[in-house]
Amino acid sequence: xxxxxxxxxxxxxxxxxxxxxxxxxxxxxxxxxxxxxxxxxxxxxxxxxxxxxxxxxxxxxxxxxxxxxxxxxxxxxxxxxxxxxxxxxxxxxxxxxxxxxxxxxxxxxxxxxxxxxxxxxxxxxxxxxxxxxxxxxxxxxxxxxxxxxxxxxxxxxxxxxxxxxxxxxxxxxxxxxxxxxxxxxxxxx
Amino acid sequence: xxxxxxxxxxxxxxxxxxxxxxxxxxxxxxxxxxxxxxxxxxxxxxxxxxxxxxxxxxxxxxxxxxxxxxxxxxxxxxxxxxxxxxxxxxxxxxxxxxxxxxxxxxxxxxxxxxxxxxxxxxxxxxxxxxxxxxxxxxxxxxxxxxxxxxxxxxxxxxxxxxxxxxxxxxxxxxxxxxxxxxxxxxxxxxxxxxxxxxxxxxxxxxxxxxxxxxxxxxxxxxxxxxxxxxx
Ligand SMILES: [Fe+2]
Numbered sequence: 001x002x003x004x005x006x007x008x009x010x011x012x013x014x015x016x017x018x019x020x021x022x023x024x025x026x027x028x029x030x031x032x033x034x035x036x037x038x039x040x041x042x043x044x045x046x047x048x049x050x051x052x053x054x055x056x057x058x059x060x061x062x063x064x065x066x067x068x069x070x071x072x073x074x075x076x077x078x079x080x081x082x083x084x085x086x087x088x089x090x091x092x093x094x095x096x097x098x099x100x101x102x103x104x105x106x107x108x109x110x111x112x113x114x115x116x117x118x119x120x121x122x123x124x125x126x127x128x129x130x131x132x133x134x135x136x137x138x139x140x141x142x143x144x145x146x147x148x149x150x151x152x153x154x155x156x157x158x159x160x161x162x163x164x165x166x167x168x169x170x171x172x173x174x175x176x177x178x179x180x181x182x183x184x185x186x187x188x189x
Numbered sequence: 190x191x192x193x194x195x196x197x198x199x200x201x202x203x204x205x206x207x208x209x210x211x212x213x214x215x216x217x218x219x220x221x222x223x224x225x226x227x228x229x230x231x232x233x234x235x236x237x238x239x240x241x242x243x244x245x246x247x248x249x250x251x252x253x254x255x256x257x258x259x260x261x262x263x264x265x266x267x268x269x270x271x272x273x274x275x276x277x278x279x280x281x282x283x284x285x286x287x288x289x290x291x292x293x294x295x296x297x298x299x300x301x302x303x304x305x306x307x308x309x310x311x312x313x314x315x316x317x318x319x320x321x322x323x324x325x326x327x328x329x330x331x332x333x334x335x336x337x338x339x340x341x342x343x344x345x346x347x348x349x350x351x352x353x354x355x356x357x358x359x360x361x362x363x364x365x366x367x368x369x370x371x372x373x374x375x376x377x378x379x380x381x382x383x384x385x386x387x388x389x390x391x392x393x394x395x396x397x398x399x400x401x402x403x404x405x406x407x408x409x410x411x412x413x414x415x416x417x418x419x420x
Contacts, residue, residue: 001277003413006390007207007382009364010216012349014296018288018314019351051221058300064240064357072239083241083353106234117236121362124218126209126381128362129228132236150229178222188228189203189237189358189415 008127013058015121016087025086027063027098030079037080039068039099043171044133044161048092048120051179055092059122060085061176063096065115070102088122100135100170106145113140113147115159120176129186133174134160150185158184203415204275207390209381216377217340233358238416240356243284243318251317253289253329257310263292263330265405268365268393271323272352273411274418279323280359281418286351287327288314294333294344303335323418328405334372345372345379352412359414366392367408 023032028041044063048056063084067076076082086094098116106112116133134141141147141160150156161172176184211223231237254260268287272280290296290313295305297313313332317325329348336343347364354360366373373379373392382388390413399407 003273003275003277003411004387004390005204005207005275005415006361006363006411006413007387008209008361009349009378009381009391011351011362013300014290014298015288015349015351017297017312018286018316018349051223051225054221056222062360064236066236072235074242081241104235107232112234112236115236117357119357119360122222124216124222126211126213126216126219126378128360129211129224130357146231146234155226179225183224183226186224186226186228187231189231189233 010123010126011060011121013123015060019060020085020087025084025094025096027065027081027084027096030081035079037067037077037099039077041097041169042100043095043097043169044116044174045093045095045171046174046176048088048094048122048176049178053180055088055090056122056178057088057090057092059088059092059094059120061088061094061096062119062121063098064117065098066101066104068099068102070104072104103140110145111140111143113138113144115144118174118176129178129184130189131176131184131186132159133172135172136160136163155185158182206384207382207387209383213377213381216381237357240354240359241284242282243354245318246316251315251325251327253311253313253315253327256312257308259310261291261308261311261330263311263332265328266331266408267326267328267400267405268348268408268410269324269326269399270410270412272319272325273323273413274359274416275413276417278418279319279321280355280414281319281321281323282354283319283323283414284316284353285319285325285412286314286316286353287329288349289329289347290332290335292330292333294335303338305333305335331367342375342377343372345370345376350412352414355418356416359416361412361414363412364391365410368392368395
C-alpha cells in the first residue's frame, strides 16, 4: 500500500548525546582502533556561515562517499566507514578525516569525479541542505555530469574544495555558506 | 564500456508537500539560514542511492528508562512503529536514533540554560536498528513541553527522531508529537509544514494496547522514508 512520506523537522540544538559517538568524524576506520582503509588519508575542514557571514555552531555535517577504489558501502573496502559525522564548534568549524574517494559511475556511460556527499542539519534548518565536495586539480571535474550541469561558474566553484597544503596528509577546506554572497550550491534530491 | 544506467533505481518524483520550506519567518532562526537560491535538481546517482548499513544494536539501547540507578520521573510510555518506504515496504537495518527532554522539559545539554531540573536518572537518548519488518521500539517517559527562548511560544511535547540508511535520499530527521496537545496550534516548527495532512503525519497514534499493562502507555509512530527499500 502506498504511504505518504514523513516530513522533516529541525534537528534542534540538543542532539549531541544521541547522534555523536567517538571517532564518528574519522571515516578511515570502521571501528576506533581498527585497521585503516586503503587509499590516501586526507582531511577536510571548513566553516559553516549564515546570511550575515556569522558562524553557525552545532551544525551536524554528515558525509557519505565511495572508498579509494570508487565503491560504496558493502561493495567496497571492509575497513572504510564511508559514512561519518562531525559537528561544528563555536566558530562554525567542522573537520573530517577520510580517504580520497575514487571516481564513481554516473548516468549512462559517464563517470563522476571524486566527491563527498554532505548533508547539514541544524537549528534554523527545518530540513537538511545537501551538497557535494569535489577536489581541486582533478581533471575529471570538467567531465563530471553533476558539475557540468551547473552553468553558472561562480555557483559551480562553490563545490570545489580548496587545497590547504601539499604535505601529508593533504588538507582541504570546504566552507559552506547557507545564504547570500557565495552561497553554496545545494541539491534537491 | 559498460552502461552504468540502472533506470529502475531512480526514485519517483518527490512529494513536495511533505516537508516544510527552508524559510518560515515564524521560526525566526530560519531567516538567515535559508538558502536564497532554489536547490539544484539532482538526478540520483549511486552516491545518493547508497548509504550505510547498521548491525543490530546492543540490547537495552532503546530503553531510556534504564539509564540511571532507578526509574526516571514521568509518565512511562512505549513508542513503537515501522520504518517504511513509499510503497509501504519495510526498511530493514535502518538506524533509528531518538532524543528528548525529560519530564520537566529540560535537555541534558550544556546549552539548555533554562531554569528547570535535570533528572539524575534520565539521559534522554536511545537508538535501535530496524528488524526485517522495519520495526523499532523505545521505552521512555513522556517529555515535558518547554518555552522557546526569547519567544512567546512553547514547544509541544515531542521526541526527536533521526533515521539513517539505506540511502542518502532516504535520510530523515524529524519530530514526533502527541495527539491532542494544545501547544501544537501555536508551534512554529510543527506548523512550518503548510499541508495539514502532512503535518498530522507527525502526530503519533495513541495506542494503549502497545504499552505494558499497568505499567506504560503506548503510542504508534510509523516513519515513511523517501524512495524504495532494497529488494
Ligand atoms: Fe526539542
